[in-house]
Amino acid sequence: MKALSDLKIVEYANLVSGPYCTKLMADFGAEVTKIEEPGVGDEARSREPFLDGIPHSERSGLFLYLNTNKLGVTLNLKAPTGKSVFKQLIREADILVENNPPSVMKDLGLDYETLRETNQGLIMTSITPFGQNGPYRDYKACDLISVHMGGLGYATPSRVKDPDLQPPLKLGGRQADFMAAAMAAVVTMSAVIGRSRNGLGCHLDLSVCEAVASNMARDIALYSYDKLIFGRKTGIYYVYGALACKDGYVQFHCPEQHHWKSLLDAMGNPEWGNDELFKTHESRVNNWSLLEPLLLEWSMEFTKEEIYRILQGKGVACCPINNAEEVSNSEHLATREFFMAIDHPETGILRYSSIPTKFSQTPMRVERPAPLLGEHNDQVYCGRLGYAREELVKMREAGVI
Numbered sequence: 346m347k348a349l350s351d352l353k354i355v356e357y358a359n360l361v362s363g364p365y366c367t368k369l370m371a372d373f374g375a376e377v378t379k380i381e382e383p384g385v386g387d388e389a390r391s392r393e394p395f396l397d398g399i400p401h402s403e404r405s406g407l408f409l410y411l412n413t414n415k416l417g418v419t420l421n422l423k424a425p426t427g428k429s430v431f432k433q434l435i436r437e438a439d440i441l442v443e444n445n446p447p448s449v450m451k452d453l454g455l456d457y458e459t460l461r462e463t464n465q466g467l468i469m470t471s472i473t474p475f476g477q478n479g480p481y482r483d484y485k486a487c488d489l490i491s492v493h494m495g496g497l498g499y500a501t502p503s504r505v506k507d508p509d510l511q512p513p514l515k516l517g518g519r520q521a522d523f524m525a526a527a528m529a530a531v532v533t534m535s536a537v538i539g540r541s542r543n544g545l546g547c548h549l550d551l552s553v554c555e556a557v558a559s560n561m562a563r564d565i566a567l568y569s570y571d572k573l574i575f576g577r578k579t580g581i582y583y584v585y586g587a588l589a590c591k592d593g594y595v596q597f598h599c600p601e602q603h604h605w606k607s608l609l610d611a612m613g614n615p616e617w618g619n620d621e622l623f624k625t626h627e628s629r630v631n632n633w634s635l636l637e638p639l640l641l642e643w644s645m646e647f648t649k650e651e652i653y654r655i656l657q658g659k660g661v662a663c664c665p666i667n668n669a670e671e672v673s674n675s676e677h678l679a680t681r682e683f684f685m686a687i688d689h690p691e692t693g694i695l696r697y698s699s700i701p702t703k704f705s706q707t708p709m710r711v712e713r714p715a716p717l718l719g720e721h722n723d724q725v726y727c728g729r730l731g732y733a734r735e736e737l738v739k740m741r742e743a744g745v746i
Contacts, residue, residue, distance in 0.1 A: 347709075465544075496564060
């Protein structure tokens, strides 16, 4: 018995936000049936990285990671028969997760108000860039747009010498979509708890842009209180940031005066540490252009690991800034069994990152790799819905599956 083994979920989603939301639940035991367009599939199948650098619909690392533990079927929801089959799946489902533009489900005749007639207890989670209403509801967006519209891009990087010459950047990867997906999983499970009390389903409207903005508490609070915009100029309140060393960078923070004194102690208490230019938080911030080269003169004598050990030993917050190789080879993550080996028929055995949560009684397990396109059509349509194989042949010939 797994934590969520009593939940049945239908996913009609592409790329990251919807699929990662359902992956979080599938990896803890929920039965997720992923619906893909016949012959095409999830857009993630066409996104890099690909095994050996060769584009292939079954070898996208993004798709393989996002869709572990799911059943995969193909279904054309534009066809009347496809709509009928979809409603049969919904009749048995607890949850529907979709991330299509707001008008798509309504145009298909498969919006929440219609589907609840099939299943009164259905929880439908819709993830879109800007939500189901508002002036931006029909606007398209990628992760870059969501990060900047939600305010996170402006704060990245937060430490620049000249904001006019060093424009805002987005974080690496698809952070906005992963952020929204994690929130979607949480609110969906909250709705499941609510339904257990009142028996009612609901429609959850989640905006990726708002998911990003909700993580900007510091910046929004500062503006709300004092009408101030949190700046990106070097050193805002105290000395912190990335410090170069022999083999990369470390991140360090000195938010209190005693941290600064501990940093100087770790450096052997250099004479310049007593200079009036660096006496207070404000003076250090204002004279960062003078201070940074002095810190670098010391840090460049050590490796990341050495600086990490030295500063942590002095009570200064510090950590190595790791790249993908260093994260993959982390002894700590290996001890935590964060990485797992999964065998896929097209790629063989590859290492995947797992969910950063350990359940003592119902641990997460990978029962199956990401599905091949339409891999479970027979299992779901014949085994669960009762269609004869001859009917599947006809539906396949008609482009329904």
